[in-house]
Amino acid sequence: MPAGASALSLARPRTLKAALALLAEDPELMPIAGCTDVFVGLHFGTSGQRRFIDLWGLDELRGIALVRPEPSEAPVLRIGALATYTDIIASALVRRRLPMLVAAAREIGGAQIQNRGTLGGNVANASPAGDTLPVLAAANARIVLRSAGAERRVAMGEYYTGYRTSVRQAHELITAVEIPPVAGRQWWRKVGTRKAQAISKIMMAGVRGPVVRIAIGSVAPTVVVADKTARCLSAGGTLAEAQALLGDEITPIDDVRSTREYRHQVAQNLLAQFWRETE
Amino acid sequence: MIVTINGKRRRLDVAPMRRLLDVLREDCGLTGTKEGCGEGECGACTVLMDGVAVDSCLVPAAHAEGRAVVTIEGAAAAKRSARALQHAFVEHGGAQCGICTPGMIMAALPLKARSSRDQIKTALAGNLCRCTGYIAIFQSVEAALSPARKGARARRR
Numbered sequence: 001m002p003a004g005a006s007a008l009s010l011a012r013p014r015t016l017k018a019a020l021a022l023l024a025e026d027p028e029l030m031p032i033a034g035c036t037d038v039f040v041g042l043h044f045g046t047s048g049q050r051r052f053i054d055l056w057g058l059d060e061l062r063g064i065a066l067v068r069p070e071p072s073e074a075p076v077l078r079i080g081a082l083a084t085y086t087d088i089i090a091s092a093l094v095r096r097r098l099p100m101l102v103a104a105a106r107e108i109g110g111a112q113i114q115n116r117g118t119l120g121g122n123v124a125n126a127s128p129a130g131d132t133l134p135v136l137a138a139a140n141a142r143i144v145l146r147s148a149g150a151e152r153r154v155a156m157g158e159y160y161t162g163y164r165t166s167v168r169q170a171h172e173l174i175t176a177v178e179i180p181p182v183a184g185r186q187w188w189r190k191v192g193t194r195k196a197q198a199i200s201k202i203m204m205a206g207v208r209g210p211v212v213r214i215a216i217g218s219v220a221p222t223v224v225v226a227d228k229t230a231r232c233l234s235a236g237g238t239l240a241e242a243q244a245l246l247g248d249e250i251t252p253i254d255d256v257r258s259t260r261e262y263r264h265q266v267a268q269n270l271l272a273q274f275w276r277e278t279e
Numbered sequence: 280m281i282v283t284i285n286g287k288r289r290r291l292d293v294a295p296m297r298r299l300l301d302v303l304r305e306d307c308g309l310t311g312t313k314e315g316c317g318e319g320e321c322g323a324c325t326v327l328m329d330g331v332a333v334d335s336c337l338v339p340a341a342h343a344e345g346r347a348v349v350t351i352e353g354a355a356a357a358k359r360s361a362r363a364l365q366h367a368f369v370e371h372g373g374a375q376c377g378i379c380t381p382g383m384i385m386a387a388l389p390l391k392a393r394s395s396r397d398q399i400k401t402a403l404a405g406n407l408c409r410c411t412g413y414i415a416i417f418q419s420v421e422a423a424l425s426p427a428r429k430g431a432r433a434r435r436r
Contacts, residue, residue, distance in 0.1 A: 008296035010341055032339075039298065039337040040318040052296065056342055086331075110405015111386065112334040113319055196404035197320055 081120025184209020285353025373419030
């Protein structure tokens with residue numbers, strides 16, 4: 001590693017409580033878990049981080065369960081921040097409640113990455129190309145943030161504030177993602193350079209129920225919830241009308257993986273495919 | 280820290296954020312584990328950690344503490360299917376330049392006997408080969424995991 005790995009420090013708390021106490025004292029520490037993205041940045045010298053806090057051993061953040069945060073509320077699917085893609089693929093509960101997340105998890109990296117990459121890490125990493133983010137946005141998920149003194153929940157639609165930035169404060173940790181019941185058919189499609197092991201050029205998650213929801217990744221600095229497009233379809237608008245609206249809701253760029261024009265075209269195509277396949 | 284590597288308990292004095300790949304190759308002399316891309320794309324550095332395939336270029340040394348790590352050098356001793364895999368790669372032309380081969384075999388090790396072609400493809404989706412075009416690799420793994428082959432080998436002996 002160019003940085004010299006021996007110059008990097010790693011705090012290794014044994015409990016969530018200890019981790020939060022460490023972060024309260026020293027918010028400069030960067031949380032790490034499966035390291036599937038952090039180690040790429042370190043190895044290629046694109047990360048300036050030198051001091052880290054290791055969450056990988058905090059088994060209390062691994063569980064996947066149905067929980068009732070409020071007694072009056074319907075049970076929500078709670079996926080611990082440290083649940084790996086492999087855990088998600090293997091979970092009968094996720095397969096039943098949120099199959100589009102299983103579909104997305106299957107297409108992230110290969111088995112080696114799925115065994116290490118975590119859902120919390122994908123959210124925290126805040127990449128516009130994060131594959132689970134459109135799914136979480138389309139499912140109206142909320143991110144559970146905890147600090148030494150408090151816990152709060154932030155709706156996915158309000159979580160990101162810009163390119164790779166979020167409302168998470170440095171002394172907070174993502175402990176879980178909570179997903180309310182999703183009404184309707186779920187749909188997911190990722191378009192990459194090849195079928196396996198490719199970073200997304202564009203991906204779309206859709207829910208076709210009483211209320212249509214559509215979220216798209218890699219077409220803007222953050223995941224886009226295409227509200228106008230979805231409302232148009234919910235209200236019985238035509239596909240062509242919805243496609244025209246979609247073009248205004250996304251702001252893709254030319255980059256190393258694709259072009260602005262290609263992404264616009266494929267977004268329209270994906271919307272058509274979503275609508276056709278969920279009839 | 281204490282790590283069990285290929286069945287032997289070892290005490291290693293290493294910086295926690297060093298790559299497991301570098302610890303294996305440089306400190307332990309286990310150079311069968313290869314570095315291809317260094318970013319989790321190619322799978323050449325695949326090892327098993329507590330039986331699970333990981334890219335050792337993306338694992339901090341600290342995460343190996345207290346774990347059982349198996350590299351290609353220890354594969355045959357760790358799992359019976361490893362020897363069959365190694366033979367099948369030779370017989371079916373699954374290896375050409377050989378750089379990807381240790382990673383391919385380590386990624387195939389968690390597969391169960393009689394795995395389908397689709398299951399094999401999924402298990403090896405994180406391993407790149409720039410020589411063979413994969414067909415010969417899939418055939419090698421399939422042959423190693425099929426019970427018919429075991430019978431054939433026994434007869435040949």
